[in-house]
């Protein structure tokens with residue numbers, strides 16, 4: 001974990017920013033919750049446990065800065081909440097997500113499944129690709145084992 005903080009510190013330094021204690025507290029929370037996809041408010045509440053004097057605006061600014069420096073990716077799973085996701089070390093592209101429509105769990109796919117698709121898009125549309133977002137919406141393994149089906153999701157929606 002200390003290494004990761006050092007690397008992020010270097011990324012900040014290269015862009016002429018300092019790793020202030022508030023920024024370090026935010027980065028630490030992101031690292032400790034790497035498997036989660038937290039909103040700015042979630043992150044703020046956790047940062048506050050480490051640095052009680054910190055304000056929400058500071059955490060917001062830090063997250064925006066980290067997003068600009070590609071330390072985190074900002075992502076939205078369609079529920080209107082912006083979430084912050086640490087970029088995997090050395091990853092050129094943003095990892096993919098499997099979002100369960102029943103329990104809301106989010107699984108990550110680190111392999112880049114889009115290399116061929118990107119080549120096609122670049123050739124066909126003469127579009128130079130920097131990055132992509134890929135989110136699959138459906139039913140996770142666990143929910144499927146409990147008998148949740150896509151049809152049962154649909155009938156729930158209608159009866160709501």
Ligand SMILES: [Zn+2]
Pocket residue numbers: 037085095097108
């Ligand atoms: Zn993720």
Ligand SMILES: [Zn+2]
Pocket residue numbers: 100101102103104105139140141142143144
């Ligand atoms: Zn599920």
